[in-house]
Amino acid sequence: LGGCTANVEVQPIIDSTNSELMRRLQTDAPLYSGSVLVAEMQQAGRGRRGRVWQSPFGANLYFSYFWRLDDSLQAAMGVSIAVGLAVYDTLKALYQLDIELKWPNDIYLNREKLAGVLVELDGQPQGPCQLVIGIGINLHMPESASQHIDQAWTDLSQHVQGLDKNKLVAYLCFYLEKRLAQYQQSGLNDMYLQWNQLNAFAGECVELNTGHRSWRGICEGIDNQGGVRIRQDGEVKSYYGGEISLRKA
Numbered sequence: 334l335g336g337c338t339a340n341v342e343v344q345p346i347i348d349s350t351n352s353e354l355m356r357r358l359q360t361d362a363p364l365y366s367g368s369v370l371v372a373e374m375q376q377a378g379r380g381r382r383g384r385v386w387q388s389p390f391g392a393n394l395y396f397s398y399f400w401r402l403d404d405s406l407q408a409a410m411g412v413s414i415a416v417g418l419a420v421y422d423t424l425k426a427l428y429q430l431d432i433e434l435k436w437p438n439d440i441y442l443n444r445e446k447l448a449g450v451l452v453e454l455d456g457q458p459q460g461p462c463q464l465v466i467g468i469g470i471n472l473h474m475p476e477s478a479s480q481h482i483d484q485a486w487t488d489l490s491q492h493v494q495g496l497d498k499n500k501l502v503a504y505l506c507f508y509l510e511k512r513l514a515q516y517q518q519s520g521l522n523d524m525y526l527q528w529n530q531l532n533a534f535a536g537e538c539v540e541l542n543t544g545h546r547s548w549r550g551i552c553e554g555i556d557n558q559g560g561v562r563i564r565q566d567g568e569v570k571s572y573y574g575g576e577i578s579l580r581k582a
């Protein structure tokens with residue numbers, strides 16, 4: 334893991350590791366790319382659109398990574414795709430696991446949700462932007478917390494032995510740094526085809542939902558901007574943006 338420059342801080346209990354790094358952006362204390370915050374427990378762990386991320390004490394990994402992108406907010410759109418691949422690299426290297434990815438930001442193992450990614454941005458439409466990349470990975474999910482998860486889930490303890498949280502953090506930092514550097518250099522051009530090979534819903538009928546409207550189509554993977562390609566009535570259209578959820582129809 335040579336060359337990794339991440340600096341990891343560990344807190345026992347926090348509201349949300351993403352919220353804490355976003356707050357620090359508003360203070361004078363400088364954050365530099367590779368600043369990482371890990372907590373043992375989150376009291377207000379978040380998914381997208383205000384959904385709750387179950388974060389019981391000591392059980393799982395709650396991890397946020399700060400990164401400055403020398404590009405506009407528009408260019409940051411595909412970051413969660415690159416982050417999904419970094420999680421893939423990590424779990425493949427450490428445990429030989431083959432995860433599947435669900436657009437735009439979920440990580441599955443045998444169709445059960447193992448981890449989630451939440452990328453939050455701060456910046457101007459033009460000029461550099463700052464990203465807080467949250468990653469939650471289930472390690473040992475206690476029964477008490479799992480009762481509140483309203484979809485199929487899994488944790489690493491069901492698939493691998495000898496889990497080592499410190500090692501997991503180190504590998505994650507290493508692969509994030511690699512994938513984000515690749516993203517900074519060439520966007521998703523060298524990554525979107527690999528992502529498509531890991532697409533959990535390749536060729537399947539899916540339902541897209543904005544909260545106001547839902548529609549169905551066949552999931553054809555992503556394009557090189559990170560948009561999901563959906564075939565409907567013989568036509569393929571790409572959809573972008575963080576407000577769309579995708580589920581198996």
Ligand code: ATP
Pocket residue numbers: 379380381382384385386387388436437438439446447448449450469471482483484486487577578579
């Ligand atoms: P999408 O991101 O596509 O909108 P999603 O419903 O999976 O779909 P997220 O915001 O990524 O949404 O994650 C929050 C959801 O994940 C929760 O509503 C719950 O169903 C599930 N969930 C919450 N905590 C966990 C956890 N620790 N492990 C697995 N799944 C969880």
